[in-house]
Amino acid sequence: MIYLVRHGESEANINKKFCGITDVKLSLRGKEQAALAGRRLKHENISNIYASPLIRASITAKIISSEIGFEESKIQTEKCLAEVNFGLFENMTWEEITASYVKEAEDWMAVQHKFKFPQGESYTDIIARISEFIDNVPDNSLIVTHFGVIQAVLLYLGIADDTNLWDFMISNCDILVLNNRKFVRIVKCSGN
Numbered sequence: 001m002i003y004l005v006r007h008g009e010s011e012a013n014i015n016k017k018f019c020g021i022t023d024v025k026l027s028l029r030g031k032e033q034a035a036l037a038g039r040r041l042k043h044e045n046i047s048n049i050y051a052s053p054l055i056r057a058s059i060t061a062k063i064i065s066s067e068i069g070f071e072e073s074k075i076q077t078e079k080c081l082a083e084v085n086f087g088l089f090e091n092m093t094w095e096e097i098t099a100s101y102v103k104e105a106e107d108w109m110a111v112q113h114k115f116k117f118p119q120g121e122s123y124t125d126i127i128a129r130i131s132e133f134i135d136n137v138p139d140n141s142l143i144v145t146h147f148g149v150i151q152a153v154l155l156y157l158g159i160a161d162d163t164n165l166w167d168f169m170i171s172n173c174d175i176l177v178l179n180n181r182k183f184v185r186i187v188k189c190s191g192n
Helices: 028-041 055-068 094-100 102-114 123-136 147-156
Strands: 002-006 048-051 141-145 175-179 182-187
Touching (some): 028 055, 028 175, 048 055, 055 141, 123 147
Antiparallel strands (some): 002 175
């Protein structure tokens, strides 16, 4: 089994900002969500924990590791697991984006996950940077990352495509479970 966990609620989530590569802290609720995710994973056989270098994911990984009794010093940070770079849209709300970048916002809505953020990345870019890691991640691994990266993994593995990507709604600290690179379930830990 491989467990993909979206980081806990961050300050940017509360403020409804598109916060890709901007480093923001977890909220108190985010820390509570991480602890709940850890409790839900306590009886799983987790041999490895990998985390995005961004603080909201790395702290989530540390909280989970504490809950499951995994040695924090063995958490491996992987740059490829960082969230999508939103480029010009980084750290902006939807309202700010649509006010400042009307055409770009329309283009984004028209092509959704196929959009390349101006001065940023596309999901194709995320797939290119995570594919080797995903191909080689050992079984019984926990990966603490971001919504965009989890969606890119689903696309890369052929679990999701243009027709159903948004059917996989992964809220903060939800656990997406894969077995032999196939979708099993989503364990809700967001409290929503």
